[in-house]
Amino acid sequence: MILYNGKIYTLDNKQIVQAVKIKRDRIIKTGTNSEILSMKEPNELVIDLRNKTVLPGFNDSHMHLYGFGKHLDTVNLLKVTSVSDIIEEGRKFIEERNIPPYQWIQGRGWNQDYFQDNKRYPTKADLDKISTNHPIIFYRVCGHIAVVNSKALEVCNINENTKQVDGGEFNYELGIFQEKALNLITDKIPKPTVTEIKATLIKALTYANSKGLTSIQSDDLSHAGSFKDVLQAYHELHDEEKLTCRIYEQCLLSKSELATFLDLGYKTGVGDYLFKIGPLKILSDGTLGARTAALRKPYNDNPNTKGMLCYAETELEDFLHYAHENGMQIAIHCIGDYALDVVLKSFAKLPRLENRRHGIVHCQITDYELIERMKKFHLCAYIQPIFLNYDLHIVEDRVGKTLATTSYAFKTLLNQGIYIALGTDCPVELINPLPNIYCAVTRSDLEGFPKYGWNPQEKLSTFEAVYAYTMGSAYTEFQESIKGSITENKLADLVVLAEDLFNVSEHDIKDIEVLMTIMGGEIVYNNYF
Structure with missing residues (x-):
């Protein structure tokens, strides 16, 4: 396959090229129209992009694919x-x-x-x-x-x-x-069969492809009964060649389930480029909207509660240590500042944290001291800028203006050298990456409020947001050498957009249409020709 006459943002040293040649599932070469067209083989598919924009395929760093599929029904x-x-x-x-x-x-x-x-x-x-x-x-x-x-x-x-x-x-x-x-x-709701799980996943994958996604870091194992059934469904879809996104499974398991999981031979990294076991997923607290996120001080708009922790501190320490020592990457849900403080104390007791790429999912209510401690322990941040569409209207009421000012601190995280990866937490929010990028760049809600952004000092540039949605997410999977940019010998995962998001008004980014999605050199969504 050859794509030519386009504006192809490789994200490889910010290089922009006109054309790309794909063979089987790999990118063979990028360059000018004449360079790439000269490599045309007999009967090869050649697509004129007509100056459309091409990016690496989007990689949602945290969502619930099965949950989204169920949501559709x-x-x-x-x-x-x-x-x-x-x-x-x-x-x-x-x-x-x-x-x-x-x-x-x-x-x-x-x-x-x-x-x-x-x-x-x-x-x-x-x-x-x-x-x-x-x-x-x-x-x-x-x-x-x-x-x-x-x-x-x-x-x-x-x-x-x-x-x-x-x-x-x-x-x-x-x-x-x-x-x-x-x-x-x-626990009392009847559980789906493996066949039903597969049908739900396929429905969700089809929709994800239509929004430009080629990789998904999905938290599914606790959502359909036995984690073994979910894994079997994924393995069967893999063998049937029906996975149209690459899956890095975030494994929400209890400690006893994790022991069984490990005994079955699973741990982070097991699998291939289509389906791979990712981190252990742990919930440390609740959510800000529900006032169950664990705060150090009582909620500003409900002094009777500080939220709640899902684990006692010693229990959490034991769980993290067990996972860490058994080769599991860890991605832990933290929304409140107290939850993050407790989690960081637990990480402080773990040895050899370099390049383990453990991370904080959501990382919402923070102060600068907490962020510095994250950097010290080499933690990644899985962030959802689309949360600002709702949260910017409630966060000051929930936690007070002072703490709100240092929260959702995307730019500060980046400036501290912390790897950030963008996702949606779908079905909590819509799966579409473009509104998510828009919120990262404008820090406004989807109606454009406030005009100049909430805490605008924490805005990401469009390039930073796109990079975090591609290379940043690949980094949290230990797969930045094989995907995340349009680079020779990397996997041929690309998305074609109707407009150039780097050269439109920031407020128009959210409305850009996906025209085509290519995963592994195969067109998995086409609204272009």
């Missing part, structure tokens, strides 16, 4: 603006799909801060208005809180005498479950 609550809307969407879903009684109804996406009337959580009583014959669970957009109806409590054998759960909590009367207490519900 459940009640979509992303656009609801009231509890009444939730009730209406639930009723409509059951009626339109003619779902029989006793079958679970799942949904995700509500956010009480977007409600136009009473900004409260929906409750058991609200969901009972949808149905008392179907067990229902509706997750908040973050996935760390959910509300269930009476039938769900009945099916799960939960009552007034059910004990609380370490690392989580629930309110029986309201039907609201947080963090690890969610397992009381999710």
Whole structure:
């Protein structure tokens, strides 16, 4: 395959070329139109880019591919603006799909801060208005809180005498479950078969390709029952040549599950360029929107809580040490500053941290001292600039103006020499990389507020954001030598864009259309010809 007459940003020393030759799954050469066209072979596909822009394929550094696929088949609550809307969407879903009684109804996406009337959580009583014959669970957009109806409590054998759960909590009367207490519900929901998992993943992969993604670092293992079933689904898709994105699996496992996982011969790096085992994923706290992120001081807008840790400090230290000594890279969810402080204390007790590429997922509420400690321990930062679309409206209310000023500190992380990798946490946010890059560059919400950006000193340049979405993400996979740039002998993973994001208004970046996605020298999405 030859692509020519384009504006090809290689990200290799900021070089821009006109053309590229691909053979099988590799980039053979980049150069001028005449250089590359002179290498044309008989019957070779030659594509005139007509001055369109080409980048390395995007690599989402943290999302939930299976969860996104399931989201496409459940009640979509992303656009609801009231509890009444939730009730209406639930009723409509059951009626339109003619779902029989006793079958679970799942949904995700509500956010009480977007409600136009009473900004409260929906409750058991609200969901009972949808149905008392179907067990229902509706997750908040973050996935760390959910509300269930009476039938769900009945099916799960939960009552007034059910004990609380370490690392989580629930309110029986309201039907609201947080963090690890969610397992009381999710463990009782029927699990999909391997065939069903595969179908869900294929649906999500197809959509991801349409947005220019060729690599995904996906947290899936806890989302479909047994982690063995999820791994089997991926292995079968790999062998059937149906993986249209390269997967680096972020493995959310308990310590006992990790022991089984290791006994089966899995650890970071096992696999090939299509499917590879990545880091152990650990949750250390909750989310800012739900006020479950663990803060050092009480929430500014709710002094009765500081959020919650998912593990006791000694338990976390033991878990990290076990994973580290057994060859696992570690990616740990930290949103609150207290959670990050506790995690950094645990990392301080681990030996030989150089080039282990452990990392902090989200890395939202920080101060400069915490960031300096991250650098000391050679940690990466998996960041989601798209979170600013919502969080810039609440962060000062949640943590106060002073701490907010040093949070979501993307430029500071970069200036400290910390490797950053961009992702979306989809389905928490939309999978599309372009709005994510837009938020990194403008630090505005998707409506353009504030005009000059929130904490604008932390803006990334467009090049820095794109680099973090390609080479930065490849670095967190230990694969920067084989992908992430359009370089000779690297994997032929590219995306063709309708416009040049380096030469349009910053506020237009989010609307740029993906025309074509190429993974391993094969066109996996085509809206160009």
